Amino acid sequence: MKELGLGLLIIGLISLVLPFINPNIKSVFLTWIDQWGTTVAWLIRGGITLLGLILWLSFKNRD
Secondary structure, three states: HHHHHHHEEEEEEEEHHHHHHOHHHHHHHHHHHHOOOHHHHHHHHHHHHHHHHHHHHHOOOOO
């Protein structure tokens, strides 16, 4: 679960930063999110990032 959380966290952070860095790459990878509208797209990106952070922190110290 720790690896899943870390993966979601990284994907979420990339999806949050990507629209500001290069809009052309964003259109290739994140067009399905933008079809829902701007507000919902940012909520999805933030939710993925938050879920990844919660999973990573909750399973961080377990073996």
